[in-house]
Amino acid sequence: MASGSPDDSGRQAALPWTPDVSESATEALQALDTYKKKDPSKVVVRFKAVGNAPIMRQNFYKITASNRFQAVIQFLRKELGWKAGDPLFTYINLAFSPAPDDTVSNLYKSFATEGHLIVNYSTTAAWG
Amino acid sequence: MSAYGTTRHHGQPSANSTPASTTLFRRLTWEGTVPLEIRVDSKELPANSDRGLECYYIQAPRVSYLPLLMPEIRRFLMDVVFDEAAGKMLKEEEWWFESEEGTLLKWHWPIGLIYDNHIISASIRPPSQTSTSHYNLQVTPLKLILHLASPPTEKLLLSPSAESCKQAFMGQLKEADFIRWGNTKRMTGLRKQDQDGIWEGIKEHNFDDYWRVASKVVPTTAPARSNSPPPSTNTSMHARPPSTDPQSAPDRDNAYNVRSVPVRLYLPDGPVMQDVVSPTLEDGSPHTLVHYLSTHLPLLFPPVPYSGPELAYAMMHGVLVPPDAEMAWLGACMAGADGWVSLCVGIVR
Numbered sequence: 033m034a035s036g037s038p039d040d041s042g043r044q045a046a047l048p049w050t051p052d053v054s055e056s057a058t059e060a061l062q063a064l065d066t067y068k069k070k071d072p073s074k075v076v077v078r079f080k081a082v083g084n085a086p087i088m089r090q091n092f093y094k095i096t097a098s099n100r101f102q103a104v105i106q107f108l109r110k111e112l113g114w115k116a117g118d119p120l121f122t123y124i125n126l127a128f129s130p131a132p133d134d135t136v137s138n139l140y141k142s143f144a145t146e147g148h149l150i151v152n153y154s155t156t157a158a159w160g
Numbered sequence: 161m162s163a164y165g166t167t168r169h170h171g172q173p174s175a176n177s178t179p180a181s182t183t184l185f186r187r188l189t190w191e192g193t194v195p196l197e198i199r200v201d202s203k204e205l206p207a208n209s210d211r212g213l214e215c216y217y218i219q220a221p222r223v224s225y226l227p228l229l230m231p232e233i234r235r236f237l238m239d240v241v242f243d244e245a246a247g248k249m250l251k252e253e254e255w256w257f258e259s260e261e262g263t264l265l266k267w268h269w270p271i272g273l274i275y276d277n278h279i280i281s282a283s284i285r286p287p288s289q290t291s292t293s294h295y296n297l298q299v300t301p302l303k304l305i306l307h308l309a310s311p312p313t314e315k316l317l318l319s320p321s322a323e324s325c326k327q328a329f330m331g332q333l334k335e336a337d338f339i340r341w342g343n344t345k346r347m348t349g350l351r352k353q354d355q356d357g358i359w360e361g362i363k364e365h366n367f368d369d370y371w372r373v374a375s376k377v378v379p380t381t382a383p384a385r386s387n388s389p390p391p392s393t394n395t396s397m398h399a400r401p402p403s404t405d406p407q408s409a410p411d412r413d414n415a416y417n418v419r420s421v422p423v424r425l426y427l428p429d430g431p432v433m434q435d436v437v438s439p440t441l442e443d444g445s446p447h448t449l450v451h452y453l454s455t456h457l458p459l460l461f462p463p464v465p466y467s468g469p470e471l472a473y474a475m476m477h478g479v480l481v482p483p484d485a486e487m488a489w490l491g492a493c494m495a496g497a498d499g500w501v502s503l504c505v506g507i508v509r
Contacts, residue, residue, distance in 0.1 A: 054469070054509065055469075056468070056469040056470070056471050056508065057471075057507060057508070057509055059471060060460060060471040060472055060507045060508065061284060061507065062459075063457070063459030063460045063471065063472075064284065064427060064428065064460070064507070066459055067427055067431070067433075067457065067459070067460075068427070068429075068430070068431060102317060124335075124338075125338065127334060127335075127338050127343065127344045128331050128334035128335045128337075128338055128344055129327070129328075129331040129334075130331065130335060131268060131317075131328060131331065131332065132317040132318070133266065133317055133432075134432070134434070135431070135432070138424075138432070138433065138434035138435075139434075141434065141435050141436065142339060142420070142434055142435065142436060143338070
């Protein structure tokens with residue numbers, strides 16, 4: 033993972049460091065830059081309605097892995113034509129609601145089932 | 161995966177593996193506090209406020225949450241700072257926090273994590289701004305700006321109520337449960353009063369109340385784990401009420417038998433990384449922190465043998481974690497109250 037060498041010849045000057053900063057700190061900051069690069073890959077999210085929630089005509093979507101789960105919730109609300117304030121509860125694997133600031137990438141790595149991240153949605157609190 | 165190798169070259173069964181020390185570390189984790197300096201944004205102070213006193217200091221439990229501090233902060237501001245009439249006009253649900261540097265503080269992060277995350281993020285800024293300590297683990301108050309209006313709702317993600325904080329907290333506990341066992345049966349199996357009780361434990365900062373319930377969910381370290389296979393007599397060492405353990409499998413609660421340890425890795429100014437963290441390696445030896453870090457962040461924690469300078473450090477609850485700490489042990493003894501091992505990585509100067 034993340035074994036690329038960042039091309040930082042141009043970025044060095046932008047780092048907020050004074051010249052007496054140790055070489056190791058500079059190396060560490062470059063490493064951090066590498067880990068901060070957003071994962072451009074996409075993963076498949078599969079939406080499954082629970083209870084009375086309306087079923088979606090299409091329920092497989094590819095979504096960029098670096099998106100936060102909040103983006104998935106917003107996408108789902110839009111697809112369902114939900115208005116602000118309409119209740120919508122989302123779960124992974126019929127089990128728990130993730131934090132909205134967690135990334136799709138993290139959730140996918142930990143919870144994907146057969147290559148899909150399964151997102152259940154409900155109009156009432158289901159496993160609350 | 162759960163079979164232990166009989167040859168263990170490292171990770172002698174340490175003194176730490178007794179339940180008594182598990183409780184000790186859990187208590188140390190629980191009792192941790194951080195200093196906060198909370199200052200109302202002076203531009204937002206209502207008319208006739210007592211200026212000059214708008215700063216409130218608190219030593220807040222690491223396992224608590226900002227929404228739980230609100231009543232106390234409000235009481236102080238109403239008593240001391242705000243003009244009575246002007247204070248009554250303020251709506252608490254519009255209050256929100258920012259760090260001095262302008263970072264939005266999330267309602268659903270434990271306060272200790274907010275503090276540690278601030279420290280590691282400071283570790284990448286010019287040294288002149290902060291302390292000169294090598295690891296920058298200073299214990300100075302984290303300065304928070306309290307805004308009284310116009311919350312950036314879409315960025316805060318949750319409303320500031322204690323109720324939504326509780327829901328987020330339960331969600332984290334369930335996610336951790338799922339990570340450990342592949343299902344949330346332990347969490348969903350809790351009675352309603354237990355589910356409420358675990359949150360009350362957080363609200364009241366009551367170790368016993370919290371662990372009375374949490375011990376039904378969080379695995380423990382047991383002396384039996386270094387024996388292979390564990391003799392059946394060791395079952396009693398778990399010292400758990402039989403009623404909570406209908407199957408009573410000896411290793412059902414063993415931290416080293418989980419599928420994965422709930423771990424999140426926080427880097428300065430983000431990102432947060434999460435992955436499957438098996439408690440043991442393929443050869444049966446315990447998965448150690450140094451192995452975990454050098455696998456996930458090899459550029460910051462170069463794999464051994466490495467003779468260069470130390471580039472980064474990992475801390476939890478404000479303390480540096482020894483490289484040979486075992487991930488399963490961290491999960492059982494040093495996880496936050498939300499069930500997660502939250503490792504914050506900072507840069508060594």
